[in-house]
Amino acid sequence: MSLQKKILHLYPNPSSPFRGQNSIAVKNPKYILTMTILLTGGTGKTATRLATLLRAANIPFLLASRRGPATAPKGYPAVKFDWTDETTWKTPFDHASFQAVYMMEPQVPQPWVPMIKFIDFARERGVKRYVLCAGTTAAIGKDGMGRVWEHYIRHDLDFCVLRPPWFMDNLTQPGLAYTIGQLNQISTACRDGLIPFVSVDDIADVAFRALTVEKSYNRDFRISGPELLTYDDIAAQLSTALGRKIEHVRVDGEVRYQTLVRAGVPEYTARFIADIELKTAEGGEAGLGDGVEKVTGHPPKSFAEFVEENKSVWAKA
Structure with a gap:
């Protein structure tokens, strides 16, 4: 066909x-x-x-x-x-x-x-x-x-x-799913940076409407989750849901970059990730947006909901 x-x-x-x-x-x-x-x-x-x-x-x-x-x-x-x-x-x-x-x-x-x-x-x-x-x-x-x-x-x-800011769903991708599931840790250069993690489901929902409504929006939408969280908060919520200690390991930007490159991430992408994490540590992501509710009429998914939906991804082998 x-x-x-x-x-x-x-x-x-x-x-x-x-x-x-x-x-x-x-x-x-x-x-x-x-x-x-x-x-x-x-x-x-x-x-x-x-x-x-x-x-x-x-x-x-x-x-x-x-x-x-x-x-x-x-x-x-x-x-x-x-x-x-x-x-x-x-x-x-x-x-x-x-x-x-x-x-x-x-x-x-x-x-x-x-x-x-x-x-x-x-x-x-x-x-x-x-x-x-x-x-x-x-x-x-x-x-x-x-x-x-x-x-x-x-x-x-x-x-x-x-x-959108950082995707909740990154935590279910093979690399992070392994480090959380088998090593009980997440390594970042974000320090205490606050992030309004958002679900890919909510991004797709907004994009669906932006592509298909009769009258184009012709503007931007700040799309975020409903709360500001640090990676320490993320680790704590994962620990509670999984019933074991998940640690946020803090590293500096250069260590983060080198670790990503050694893991096979292209140099440009590795540098991009490390730089974004350093900017996040300085408060670059610390803001909430109302785009999800404004466009779709429903509140964005919380991180707790996301964890509950995906617990099996981080189960111990």
Whole structure:
């Protein structure tokens, strides 16, 4: 079955969404459903959750990532797409027309350069709306995702910029799941920095609405969890839930960087993580946002709820 036929097979009637047990309740929804939605970072945490919401709502989508179908969830349409290889950019457009694109920052130096170039590429092919998952420190025109944000405004595009802090779900990824589950520890350079950890479920929920509502938001949303927590607090909550002592091990920035590199993390990404943790230690993440409730109508998930849902991930072998 061709990819185009696969999309049509999955979504035979996209003009009649929100039926059955998987319907998503939204107040007075008006949705754009004329074309497919392209999800970059297609195998990442937010894009795969977002794809699940779109599928439940019967809205066509296409996942785009460097490994394409090889790592996509079973049955989800996907293509190979690499921000650093412009020859792959046309591949999604060979299979569908797109109304909107969900954009995730690639872990490469000066990521805004290929992202801006791709926006222009997509504009020429009729894409009208862009939803960007940035970070809390993003600001219009600032190096990083602020450059992408500025480009949306300069070209009068429909857009929404999501500014989440650290993901709760990082703790369930293989590296941290192992150190928590088997070594009973979390190592960071965050010291006593406060963080409003947010669930990927909430980010995806906001992104879903930003991509599909009839009238584009054309603004940013600070998306956060409901509370400010240190990594000491995280370790304490995990200890209580798991019934054993979980320790937050404090390290300096250079040690953190070197540890990540030795674990196989690319140098650019390792430096990015270490720098973010040092900024967090200085209070860079100490603020709450109301984006989840403002957009979705429900409060964000608490860390306690997240731990209860995922306790089995950190169980001792």
